[in-house]
Amino acid sequence: MAGLQLDFGPLKEPIGFIKLLEWIFAIFGFATCGGFTGQTALNVKCKNNSGPQEYTATFQYPFRLNSVILIPKGTCNSTVATHLVGDFSSSAEFFVAIAVLAFLYCMAALVVYVGYLHVYREGKRGPIIDFIVTVTFAFLWLVSSSAWGKGLTDLKYSTSPNVLKDNLSFCKNEAECTGSSVTSMGSLNVSVVFGFLNLILWCGNAWFVFKETSWHAEPEQHQQGPGNVAPPAQNS
Numbered sequence: 001m002a003g004l005q006l007d008f009g010p011l012k013e014p015i016g017f018i019k020l021l022e023w024i025f026a027i028f029g030f031a032t033c034g035g036f037t038g039q040t041a042l043n044v045k046c047k048n049n050s051g052p053q054e055y056t057a058t059f060q061y062p063f064r065l066n067s068v069i070l071i072p073k074g075t076c077n078s079t080v081a082t083h084l085v086g087d088f089s090s091s092a093e094f095f096v097a098i099a100v101l102a103f104l105y106c107m108a109a110l111v112v113y114v115g116y117l118h119v120y121r122e123g124k125r126g127p128i129i130d131f132i133v134t135v136t137f138a139f140l141w142l143v144s145s146s147a148w149g150k151g152l153t154d155l156k157y158s159t160s161p162n163v164l165k166d167n168l169s170f171c172k173n174e175a176e177c178t179g180s181s182v183t184s185m186g187s188l189n190v191s192v193v194f195g196f197l198n199l200i201l202w203c204g205n206a207w208f209v210f211k212e213t214s215w216h217a218e219p220e221q222h223q224q225g226p227g228n229v230a231p232p233a234q235n236s
Contacts, residue, residue: 005116011113014208015113016113016114018201018205018208020110021201022205025194025198026198027099037183039056040161042055043178044177045175047175048077055072055075065086070083071168082170085167088152088158091151094148095145095148095191095195101137130212131210134209138202138203145195145196152191161182
């Protein structure tokens, strides 16, 4: 490839090393959120039946709970199925989308740093574009991580068995419900942590990328021309 000069030295510099960390952290971000599957369960005792039965609902990314059936139609002579409540797909999908885009950009940036750093540094537009994209991603990580953190809090509330038994009309009219169990959401907590860690990394990386731009170049020192000789100091 024309202009290719393979050199892994930039990975030891802050601009390359931080980008490598961002690439890894982005993987953890979308993997811990996008790969989650959980369950919540209720024990149901019909008012005309003495035997309780456990019903389990499985929910997963992107967490459209209102499409997940918890108690099927016909249970305790009910005429409709009972679904979980809530839709948290917007914040979850936004978070995962930012993580995937950051992953792809980091991969492209690392290719440039390792193979075309001389071209990157000789031109003016490359570092400036890199800086603008880096700052944009820092802002997007802030927004997406905050939104997903709020969405996760609501997701935990909506899947809590104790909340379900208190809020579902089925548990007030057709049956007596008691909370059973719910899957731990530790990996989702980790996804939020990685989101804010990515925010810190991208903010820090913005400074090192800014130093590569022409905006950070120190002004050239004024050079004296042959006709601009300073007059000799006069002795008093």
